[in-house]
Amino acid sequence: MERLNIKVNGKDYELQVKPWATLLDVIREEIGLTGTKEGCGEGECGACTVIMDGMAVNSCIVLAMEANNREVITIEGLAEGDRLHPIQEAFLEKGGMQCGFCTPGMIMSTKVLLDGNKNPTDEEIRKALEGNFCRCTGYTKIFESVKAAAEKMRGEI
């Protein structure tokens, strides 16, 4: 076992983890945050996307030990109490989900985009979400949700 020090959604954890555990395994099974999903398990679908030190990563192909002394944000880290994050509100209002399996990953990729770029172009939105697959929506509503989230975060709606 290895000792892992990790900050998740602002809270410090000191855990004993298997060296071959992925970050996804630890987030879901040790820390118990099951909002982050496992789709493909091999970096293709983006369902497991979390933010590590400000960057979107596929937690299914990052070892837990690679997150040692790092800060991770998962979908659970966005809302403040009962108050949803503007990106979450926008996805709800625009219907940016059907089954919802891809949604946590979509929202984390959207957060990284909008934290760095308040007014992304259509092309920049598509590029930022290119690693997140959705088998239900056909993407149009997701795209609209991201645009609405950007407007909300700029204080326009």
Next chain:
Amino acid sequence: MAIFYRRLPKFRYVSPKTVEEALDFLGNHKNKAKVMAGGTDLIPQLKSREIPPPEYVVDIKGIQGLEGISYDGSTFRIGALCTINRIGNSDVIQSHFPSIVQAAQSMASPQVRNRGTFGGNICNGVPSADSAPPLLTLSAEVTIKGPGGERVIPLERFFTGPKKTSLEGDELLIDISIPKPEKGSRGVYLKLSPRHSMDLAIVGVAAWGTYLDGVCTDIKIGLGAVAPTPMRAIKAEGLIKGQKVTPDVIEEAARVAGSECSPIDDFRASAEYRRDMVYILTKRALNRIFS
């Protein structure tokens, strides 16, 4: 289809802090340890049991000083730990080597580009590695350190076969170096893949050249996914270099590029289609740089 396991096989994890420490560890655990940079090739390969599980995974990301891009007035260096994203967003690389930026931005997804490295891309050694064709046209060299010291070899000699390189199990790639380009030279990388994003190349073509008063003074063409290793189209280059560039010359060179590669049929595309696409993309690439 191979079975895909959700769990990784068991291994131990080490994270050396210096090149020397990493080399010592690799030297003492030859054939038992596997180097990991971004892990975007290695971790899926371990999950699918495509490669035998090593006793140790040696995570080299803790080594300082290998993550940057530097320039000393004659040579650009991309450190082995420099991420694809950093390369794709680098103003220095964009202004001198746009074909490298085009390759970086064509790869995978933001999530993978945030972790994956050019070093890992070439050490993994697949014929479709997107960084390889542009690097080959830029006369890139690789610096390798091992128990016997340091060696520098041209990238062309680094690739030895599909998923095979001249790297030994106790060696580390340190950086990729690229000589300062000739003034006025131009380059391009064109990637053919069914999807825009998240897809490997069916064919990748890079070209780099200089052009003076209508005459080609230098040209290099790099091809990906159409031979056991990424390759140069030397015969095609020979038809253009020193010649006045005309549509006929470009046409002939593109045809020769299509015939000097040796693609295979696989589930992504047939060999015949790949040859045709090498012809088309080479023509397109040459027209771009000589226009």
